[in-house]
Amino acid sequence: MSSNDPTPFGTPFSERHIGSDAAAQAKMLAEIGYSSLDDLMAAAVPAGIVSPEPLRLPPAASEAEALAELAALAGRNDVGVAMIGCGYHPTITPPVIRRNLLEAPAWYTAYTPYQPEISQGRLEALLNFQTVVGDLTGLPTANASLLDEATAVVEAILLMRRASRSKSPRVLVDADTLPQTLAVIGTRAEAVGLEVELVDLDGPLPEGDFFGLLASYPGCSGEVRDLRPLADDAHGRGAAVAVTCDPLALTLLTPPGEIGADIAVGSTQRLGVPMFYGGPHAAFIAVREGLERHLPGRLVGVSIDASGQPAYRLALQTREQHIRRDKATSNICTAQVLLAITAGMYAVYHGPDGLRRIAGQVHARTAEIASELEVRGVRRVNRHFFDTVVVEVADAVAVVARARAAGILLRPVDATHVGITCSEITTAEHVATVVDAVEPRTDGGVMVQVGTGIPAALRRTSAFLEHPVFHRHRSETAMLRYLRALSDKDYALDRGMIPLGSCTMKLNATAEMEPISWPGFADMHPLAPLEDVAGYRVLVEQLEEWLAEITGYAAVSIQPNAGSQGELAGLLAIRAYHHDRGEARRDVCLIPSSAHGTNAASAVLAGFRVVVVASREDGTVDLDDLAAKCAEHTDRLAAVMVTYPSTHGVYETGITDLCDLVHRHGGQVYVDGANLNALVGIARPGTFGGDVSHLNLHKTFAIPHGGGGPGVGPVAVAAHLAPYLPSHPLHPVPEQRVGIGPISAAPYGSAGVLPIAWAYVRMMGADGLRRATQTAVLGANYLAHRLAPHFPLLYTAENGLVAHECIVDLRPLTAETGVSVDDVAKRLIDHGFHAPTMSFPVPGTLMIEPTESEDLAELDRFVAAMVAIRGEIDAVAAGRWSAEDSPLRHAPHTAACLVEEWTAPYTREEAVFPSGTPAGKYWPPVRRIEQAYGDRNLVCSCPPISDFEN
Template sequence: MTAPRIPLSRLERGTPFARRHIGPGREALDKMLAQVGYGSLDELTAAAVPDAIKSTAAVALPEARGEAEVLDELRALAGRNQVLTSMIGLGYHGTFTPPVILRNVMENPAWYTAYTPYQPEISQGRLEALLNFQTVVADLTGLPTAGASLLDEATAAAEAMALSRRVGKVKDGVFLIDADCLPQTIAVIETRAEPAGTEIVVADLSGGIPDEIAERGVFGVLLQYPGASGRITDPRAVVERAHELGAVVTVAADLLALTLLTSPGDLGADIAVGSTQRFGVPMGFGGPHAGYMAVRESYARNLPGRLVGVSVDADGAPAYRLALQTREQHIRREKATSNICTAQVLLAVMAGMYAVYHGPDGLADIARRTHRYAALLAEGLRAGGVEVVHGAFFDTVTARVPGRAAEVVAAAREAGINLRLTDAGHVGIACDETTGREELAAVWAAFGVPAGAASVDELDAAVPDALPEELLRTDEYLGHPVFHEHRSETAMLRYLRRLADKDYALDRGMIPLGSCTMKLNATTEMEPVTWPGFGALHPFAPAGQAEGYLTLIRELEEQLAAVTGYDKVSLQPNAGSQGELAGLLAVRAYHRARGEEKRTVCLIPSSAHGTNAASAVMAGMRVVVVKTAENGEVDTEDLRAKIEKHGDELAVLMVTYPSTHGVFEEHIGEICAAVHDAGGQVYVDGANLNALVGLAEPGRFGGDVSHLNLHKTFCIPHGGGGPGVGPVAVRSHLAPYLPNHPLQPAAGPETGVGPVSAAPWGSAGILPISWAYVRLMGAEGLRQATQVAVLSANYVAKRLEPHFPVLYTGPGGLVAHECIIDLRPLTKATGVSVDDVAKRLIDYGFHAPTMSFPVAGTLMIEPTESEDLAELDRFCDAMIRIRAEIEQVASGEWTAEDNPLRNAPHTAAVLAGEWEHPYSRETAVFPPGVGAAEKYWPPVRRVNSAYGDRNLVCSCPPLEEYDS
């Protein structure tokens, strides 16, 4: 029998990637549709999505391509980037990522597919890694409390400004910045300060704080150590004078330099900020990188972002957790001074592990070598007749060449090296871990130093260091054993594996988090991120050297605009919170440009994500809360009343669509029209965009602006709590007010609001992931992914509905891409809490759904399109069995105080110990559906949150504390 002929054109297309991205196959889809009661995906989404918002045409995207083809395209783009040796500096440096960390952290799905450690019992590995990071920062800065990372150095400095005003004695006055701070840091602070009404003064503080500034009042001071020019000055006199004025002092410090220089804490600083990029994290054209902040002990409870602390579990054993609920925007909302709800966990883990790998002696050796090359470079220039501006420096040399700076920079570029063109008469040269003799020779030649005028070996024998004697570090740091025990690669490899084994990530199973979208991060999408053509480029390299990146960025912007129905996209915001801020700043600038400065009211539904309110206040707006109706939708009557009340003051409505409750609201068109009629703008929060792609476009059904979460809808992995990218998309009338950047004109419009991130295109290094996802899926694949996400959520809802009430539904009893099940009646009847169910799911081998958001006492479940039917059923079966266990509590078979839910999770140590519970050991650790071979064993029992907050420990504790 002859096999049927298949056309070559069909074979050339290969297996569509969408089949691999979308979990359920054809038979599974049919079964799921039957459960939900629809005959096809089109029929289901036609019923679920309101007619008023449906797209009328397919999204205009290139045809989907196969994995091999997309990788070839990305290689071609990477090849168009010209990767020269970067000696630009300005906070971005060449570094060598130890291969054991590159392969086993950055490229390892056990690390990059994990979620934020809100369930600490199954996050002990990454929490320990973050505690290492915090310890590195705290030890090197000399300040006792460090956070688990911020977005980048510039935004960390802006957070320090806000913190200074909040905790300081001076509530008015100016924020004073030394002129030798990084230019991108100054620009981001100015962006953040203007809508808050904060006055910024930039001045040369090398001679102290000028009297005329002191007389105006100063609430905060920012110093760079070493300065952007490379200069090192003793800041103690400035710090002392600032404190006399009642100001809070922040020092932006280079962590590598701090292995040799006196710490900011010992210099009297109250806050230290900076970047950990040069601790083994590639430059990536600007990010992602882990910023840091460390504070004096009295400020610990005001620290923005996340903070890892040490607590105890139910047996009193040490256990890590996120401390203090420091995401203040969820607690204080419109009273928050920060909208940070994320971190850069994956990059913080890498930086912390870089310190574990090298230890204090290794880090100091890298710093000494870096400094030594800079000292020799400077002396060689002097020998050739070139003036070196500063006598004391760490890694950066500023040379004065009147009228020749551009010529020198061009000559160096011809030799394969990028230098910094400071101005017409000055050139900056930064050494780093990768600098060698060849670079020195090439730089000397670019300056016209005659060959033979400088010899590295001769200079090395004669030239002293250029570090000021009075600022040399004398105290020890990184004394904890973790920074001394892993010198061999074998030990390091096993340490990384041991931590990864403690954690639960997508490589183990489903993470059904509502509002968070934990979908497949395909290897094809991830692979290009670590290619040198994408990873080794400095963000301030000349645009002509970044043709591949700029092409990819432009194409991704166009693709995201097509998907959302907007006209223009900026990829600069490096988190969803920063995208919110950028979008609201654009709205504010638009109103002001029209002479409507009085439009400052931002309407926000009471169910909104906490960052909405915090971002609005940071954008200079006044938050007015709109009620949420009983069905979870916006209360349209209250909305109209608020619109009427605030009238000419209305700036914008922020609304999440589908709603925070997981429902397609039918009245969204009317809501948008009402706001527009009153002269306001509509901000559609893109948190749930993965329920719309290919089906509806917010830019066409009423939105003026949205932020998108590439780490959710477009497959950038969560990385244990970061990195993320939060692009802002706008209609054409808001496009002139998108972010821009002082060091890269192509990054945004001249009329823009300023930068919201340190780098021109934010976390550009991970944009190939989303570019590849869109290219692999094409318009039809993206649409099908959305449809299957909606089907999966409805399938789970239908299976669980007989056992748990589904709290909110839309037309036809359908949900969108997630559903909320209500545990409150069961809690009231039995005492079994939402926490008990979440922890019991660990025994069944699952990460819990989102707990108590947006409604306390509930679970929000989002299965995503990537989970296959077997995994969906495994989860539903577990939930149904847990419901039966709750019934055993209700019947009195188990007491409310002693049952497998209240005692969950159960560890191997519990199984092996004394047993006095009314249920069996097998029930505890091998409930139905959990086999011994695939069992996930949590490393700790339930963590005591209150203990950890009362006894705050946020760096690696001494071993004797573990013993005690």
């Protein structure tokens, strides 16, 4: 059978994506009292926001057709051999890691490890990543990754501001920093009132007070500088020191922690992660002792479980913006988990010796180029180097053109300078081609002695990656089994439903995922010439047009690489709009008390003051309080941030009144797109009053959560805000180089995963997208109706309906019996489920979202599990056992429980088989984890192997 034969794809993709068929939907509709999906939506959604016209999208394509179109687009991208550098490098992802991690649904369909008992595999993998970063940088504590290098540098600058003794708003920044990083620093610093001064680190630091110094090691020019005198000077003046660094270079260079850095930051992309045309890539940040609690993002630590055995968990979670809100120090609510794990496993597979060999080869190729060009009389700008040299030429454009004609991409620094960067894939042939492109050979050639570009005083002498995990997995057999053993410990969508409210854990179809590994998408350098990326340009333009149509806005930018960054981009657009109109005084952002935690944090980082608007008892925004706050701040009102449907899972009837009210007071309306899965094909925020929204492509548009990342958070705006969308000084399209500045490191953010969302829209079509929304709402209302006799529902509309998620209120039961929301969540593990969202947006509740991808059998299995748990709660109330002695409090139960001495007042069978004896039971690897112990005894890198004895 031909690969183009349509027979295997005869069923429309939407029927593959949507879990319930017509018969199942009829049964669910009958259960809740509606005759059709259209009738249900007419009752659930306020008539005033419903779009009268269907979406204008291309007709739905089959999987085969969509894959063929994507293959054609990938074929229009001319990959070449990228020697551009600038923070992005060709690399080799070991096939065993690519196939069994990056492309494996057990890894990419997992959720953020907030339920640590069922996330031990990816938590161990992240601890490996943190150990790699900590060892290479020479700093004791690293977090579990950030979004990209440029935004991570901004986080480092903000961290220095918090940690420094200086009260100055001034930060000194190395002029030899990557240009995209400098641009993002500029965008972000202006919003929060930081003064950025570029400095030449070949000379002394300027006079005056400053809170931090950011240095590059190596610099963008490739120069490797000894930063110790500068660090001493900065510390002597009360400032902190952050160093951007290359993890591969650090296998040969003295680590930042040994030359005075308080903070080290960079990207792990070149540790086996494809360039992906700019992302997704895992950035890193590591800090000296004493700064752990200032770290942004997630931090994996070691604790113990109920049996006293070591177990992994997310540590110090009270730092997160969901808890600290407008007091948060960062709006980052995600990471790049899948890519961080890939980079960590690259280090596990190669080990310290392998990494040194790779780095040595990269450096040797660079030295060959430097030596040969020197023989030919070409002047090198940088004296020292690891992988990059910048050389002076008569005509940079001509040199770059000659190299490109030979299939190699170089970096034109300016009219008379060219940058050349070697990588893991650089060969002797590439070296010869580059040298001839720079200075064509005019004689028979001269043999030269290859030297080193690393100064003796900066050659690394300290050991790294000494933990056994970095020495045990050299054979592919060992690596394969290690990856399998870790994934077996985890619960992901490949095992069952993950009913997390607000997170939309839907199907990530194989046909959507497959293209991202194709070389035409995976191996593109983000700074490749415009003519080499024709396929990506079409893909991005089409996706932005489709998203604009779906949301009802005039323009979309896909640059933000997380929902939090999309929020920030939207708020910065609002800020720039007011400033351009001479209304810079507008600095108040109204945020409902029920909003996502990132909303408040993003508003502060965009330079706004947060004013909280009350919610009514039914969970809706209190419009009377909103009116009062609008009137109070009418001259300074910049925006309102509102989530729709609400964070409480209800279609609020007053949304258009809210928009009109804020507009009358001169403010802009930001509609958070976190819950867009309840609107697509039904209503469009850009037409019912929104001025700007961010979208979560890793929710509504099928990009996987990847264990907590990657994410993509495009920002969509009305026409009057379109001039204020993110720009980028290195954008391939010249018209998009000037504007408010970039929000992410790469011009198109995490472009490498955009084919997933493109394929989702292309294969679903307008009718499929609408039906997916209807089915998601049906599933949520079916669950709400089935659970209502057993658990109180917190919020519903006047007709008793919810949107795409429902909130179960456990607080009355907790007050009566002592059984907590944690007990219910952990007991669900014994039933083979990931828990719903816990205690958000209301403490002591569970927010449940089934999505459209789950079938009726899985929904009924979840209902049965919850009903069984209610029975156990009733048994506590009746005195059969106390809450402390119940299976709820001791959940989850591991296989080891079966062979231990049994003293519980319930049976082993009740403990581990509460739903009967399923053929494919999931066994959690650890018992309930002690959260407080891990925060009191913070261990954030691979612990000594002796800790795991017995």
